[in-house]
Amino acid sequence: MKALGLDIGSSTIKGAVLNLDQGAIGASVSVPFPAPDPGLPPGWFEVSPEGIETAVRNVLQALLEQVSSPVGLYVSGQMGGVLVVDHDGRPLSNYISWRDQRSLQPLSDAGRNVLDEIRARWDDRLFSSLGNELQAGSTTALLFWLTQRQLLPSRGIPVSVGDYVVGRLCGQQPAMHVTHAIGLLDLAAVDWHRTALAQLGLDSVALPALATEIQSRGWAHIAGRRFPVCGAYGDQQCALRGAGLSRGELSLNISTGSQVSQRVDRFLPGNYQTRMYFDGDWLNTVTHLPAGRSLNALVDLLTELAGAEGVALRDPWGYLIRQAADIPHTDLEVDLAFFAGPLGYGGRISGITTENLTAGHLFHAAFRQMADNYARCAAWLDPDRSATAIVLSGGMTRSNPLLRRLIAERFPQLLRESDGEETLLGLLDLARSATAAV
Structure with a gap:
């Protein structure tokens, strides 16, 4: 029994055949992650979502030459950053990468940047309940920057780059697994932190459905094949699972x-x-x-x-x-x-x-x-x-x-x-656990 694994990394997009019976990684295909758009202001890092989707489909088509009937596709992706989609999963923005540094630039004449402004609105107790998550390229910081400049598309849904890919492959609105929702969750309740978001003026933002289990998000149709897609999961957590x-x-x-x-x-x-x-x-x-x-x-x-x-x-x-x-x-x-x-x-x-x-x-x-x-x-x-x-x-x-x-x-x-491709090994372990539970 074989599945496919796909890791949407910062440098490369890599896919591999996952041999579930042998517990081994098989044939793999890797392409560079698309370059950022040229001509952006200093510190900005945006990538065309269409370029990402094309690269992913090329990887999957190559893998499907190696396996005739995969039992599923398991996806991990780089964390942080943001990509805004509509209710059908179509992109309304570029992918703003976790490498983006615009939130470190002054937000106003007072000289405070986005991170300073967010921390001024969150007291220590609230920040702690979010897991102390706030970085220059974090989803929260970028969403706040977009709303402050009225650039967040109306009725847009913020997702990770991995969620976007899963949504496009399945032709539906993406969900977000809890491993990707860093800095957005009330970690004690394991749910969206509505209070924290409201204090940033983000209470009207349409958030994706939150997933906690390893389960199919829909079905992909590629090269005449049809298979379920699971994910996307945080690449850090997948790598650590793969490292045991x-x-x-x-x-x-x-x-x-x-x-x-x-x-x-x-x-x-x-x-x-x-x-x-x-x-x-x-x-x-x-x-x-x-x-x-x-x-x-x-x-x-x-x-x-x-x-x-x-x-x-x-x-x-x-x-x-x-x-x-x-x-x-x-x-x-x-x-x-x-x-x-x-x-x-x-x-x-x-x-x-x-x-x-x-x-x-x-x-x-x-x-x-x-x-x-x-x-x-x-x-x-x-x-x-x-x-x-x-x-x-x-x-x-x-x-x-x-x-x-x-x-x-x-x-x-x-x-x-650990030895080997930890992130793909983590996806392999997730796939074996999910199929064993069926």
Whole structure:
């Protein structure tokens, strides 16, 4: 018995055949996630919804050449951002990505930005009941920005990019699974937080139906095949499910961005964010920690001159990782907070000398700061250090032994590293659980 898995990521849209009997990932197809529209103001990041849908259909058509009768399609997607649709699921806006930074720009002559204005309207108790979720590219921040400028389409329904895709495949109005509704839920009641939305003037916004179970949202018809579609589910939660995260363990997911997370069986607010997980659990997490996206900014700096001369470097990442590993210690300091996050906004490089201003020292210092960040945030989630294991996922530590060693030096617990495409493995596990329950 085979199903299809589809992950709508920030860099790629990847699909795979899910072999439910063997519990394995089969043939896969990947295409780049569409580029943002050109000519946007600085800090804006919008993508054509039609381009996203076309890319998804191309992936699915290629997969259907590998499997004749899939029992279903399971979809995960990048979290945050917003796409506004009508009651038939047709797009009324571009997809405004979670990478969009417009909410950090001044909202008025007073100099306050969107995030400042929202926090001024929400007291600490209310903010805590939402899971302390508010980022530059969060759905709440972007909806507030749109309403303040009267740009939210009338009768429009805000959804995630994954929800939009599911709605288009099924030809109907999308719903939203609780794993995607970050910063919008009363986490104690597991329902839309109407009070919080009303305080932002969003009480008249038409919200999608809220889903809590793993179930079909409708039927897709592609290449002469008809199959049910389940999702979309949050890609963070799917990745952690694929990594096998259990209660009592800490997760370090390190990829384009990174997060420190802990799965729990009750809602306990704290100095962290909280999201819904699967099976009635919650996920305490610290997100938007610097990782691959910030490291790529350093790589771009170091390769700029070569690119200007038309020289294509064969393997800059491999070279930088090797050089960093050859440095036993560095007094160079790097702060990777090039993008807004819980540890600040505004990166820096300091302690520079003629001896340590090298690529190896630079990246050793960057990897060390990442490990320090994870230890610092883990203490917020697990102050008594009772976690039984540290689960590494995201792939970066598999190709970077130095980063893995630096992390191991900061955590006394057993390190367990997942292997494979965690998000697709999470979809595989969801599919197996759903079909077993039928």
